[in-house]
Amino acid sequence: MTLSIETSLVYHFDQPTDFMLQIEAAILPEQRLISARIECTPGEHFARVPAQEHIGDRIWLRHDGEFRVDYAAKLTIGRKVEDIASLGAVEPHKLPGEAVDFMLDSRYCDGTGFQPFVEEQFGHLSGGGRIAAMRDWIVEHFHYVPGSSDMHTTATDSFMARRGVCRDYAHVLVAFARASAIPARYVSGYGPDVSPQDFHAVAEVFLADPSGIGGTWQIVDPTGMVDPHEFAKIAVGRDAADAGFMTSYGYAAMTGKDITVRRG
Structure with missing residues (x-):
């Protein structure tokens, strides 16, 4: 592309x-x-x-x-994109150093605070299946409302309000994933179908590689605006403060x- x-x-x-x-x-x-x-x-x-x-x-x-x-x-x-739901989790003690920082709480993404909700809502699922269910839950329960958040809005704020923009959607998914001991990071970039056209934010999660060796970072967009094959990365970080x-x-x-x- x-x-x-x-x-x-x-x-x-x-x-x-x-x-x-x-x-x-x-x-x-x-x-x-x-x-x-x-x-x-x-x-x-x-x-x-x-x-x-x-x-x-x-x-x-x-x-x-x-x-x-x-x-x-x-x-x-030319990004290699996998079917998220088919990927397994990498056990925390087997994570490489590059992924560990993205399991920890950060300024906008308090994964620890979401653990009770995530366990109750998604506890029957694991790995990529859990990530896919989290993405679908956000799609179903959130409303995309430009101007409804600002630079101070956290994942917890967005979760309570059930609305936001791409930044907020990404923060909530990142926090959900971290609450499940799945490394997740915030990614800024460009996509052709973003509406209104602007910089865009998605989540990226670290799951088991289908080869059975190591792990793979995979893009997940809970807004549904971008196909990972058509997303140009600018930067990654723990949350929007880094990117x-x-x-x-x-x-x-x-x-x-x-x-x-x-x-x-």
Whole structure:
């Protein structure tokens, strides 16, 4: 699958401000960049640093006044996607180090607090079968409502409200999975059928590889907006705090945002 991405963001800063962007599709074995460019308003500082799990880059900037960044890319996606329900769990004591952090509670995803609910609702299932049931439960019980949450909304808040946007759906599924001792992480990216078109968030869970050797990270989207074959990853993290498209260490006013994602 080939995707073409165009992103434009505009911000205003009242004073010199440090901020970090994560908006570029990551270079990964399952994602091959054909072309990419990024242009931004010249400022005091521009530097790349590795992002979480060395998936993609974070860009540090420092700017005062109006700032604009334009990003365009074309890439092919050749991701191996498994039938989630058919995959088994990896026993916790057999997990590799890369997966252990994603079993632990994080800022937005308190898996421990969901253990009683998860055991009552999904305790008869295991592994990928449990993940599929959790995804279906969220689809059935949640309402997608733009503007219904903000940067402070946690998985617990979203669970109580039964509404949110992709960020909130992903947080709830991540928390459910961690409550089941299944590693789960938050993934930001781009998808062609996201509506309204914007950055998108999904969950990724670590389950047993069908080969019987080790494990595999598999994308699960409880909003149903993206096919894993057509999702361009930007970044991964414990939750949205690790993978936000913009993190500012000072006041920033967004004055413009335009995102286009097309097949081909």
